[in-house]
Amino acid sequence: QVQLVESGGGLVQAGGSLRLSCAASGRTLDIYITGWFRQAPGQEREFVAGVSWSGGSTNYADSVKGRFTISRDNAKNTVYLQMNNLKPEDTAVYYCAADSGPLGYLSDFRRYRYWGQGTQVTVSS
Numbered sequence: 001q002v003q004l005v006e007s008g009g010g011l012v013q014a015g016g017s018l019r020l021s022c023a024a025s026g027r028t029l030d031i032y033i034t035g036w037f038r039q040a041p042g043q044e045r046e047f048v049a050g051v052s053w054s055g056g057s058t059n060y061a062d063s064v065k066g067r068f069t070i071s072r073d074n075a076k077n078t079v080y081l082q083m084n085n086l087k088p089e090d091t092a093v094y095y096c097a098a099d100s101g102p103l104g105y106l107s108d109f110r111r112y113r114y115w116g117q118g119t120q121v122t123v124s125s
Contacts, residue, residue, distance in 0.1 A: 002026045002114040006096045009119030012086055016123070020081040022096030022116060031098045034079045036070060037109050038092035038121075048094070049081060050106035059106050064090075086123045093118040 008020040024031060035050035049060045049070040058070055069082040079096060097112035105111035 002028060002030060002098055004096045004098060004114055004116035006094065006116040006119040009094060009121045011122045011124065014086060014088055014123055014125050016086050017082070017084045018086065018121060019083070020094055020096075020119060020121075022079045022081075024077040024079070024098060028077050030100045031114075032100050033103060033106050033112075034072065034096065034098045035106060035109070035112065036079075036081045036094060036096060038090075038094045039118075040092040043092075045095070045109050047107040047109065051079060052103055052106075053098075057103055057106075061107075083121070086121075088123045088125045090121060091123050092121060094121050 003025045005023045012018055031053045036048040037045050038048050039045040047061050051058045051070045051072055067085045072079045095118045096116040098114045099112045101111050
């Protein structure tokens with residue numbers, strides 16, 4: 001089993017920045033891909049960004065390219081999501097997810113077995 005704990009959410013004005021963290025514990029050697037997803041009220045969970053645990057391959061949703069950066073610190077078993085130039089439409093609960101699946105699963109939330117509890121990000125206009 002893998003446990004994931006997110007932190008770093010909060011309230012920020014449009015144009016501001018936040019950094020989310022996702023700390024993994026347990027059988028972290030099972031992790032190959034890690035992703036950030038978000039879900040706004042009444043909407044489906046959507047992919048934000050993903051990274052391979054060892055190789056550093058990354059992928060981003062078009063809506064966040066150039067504003068968000070995903071990174072990982074293997075020594076700390078932690079994945080980060082740096083969010084800059086935040087917009088009101090970025091408001092959502094952000095979830096960290098991990099799985100042993102291949103890179104082809106990176107942006108598909110249905111492929112991930114392990115999920116954090118979520119952290120709220122609210123961007124005011």
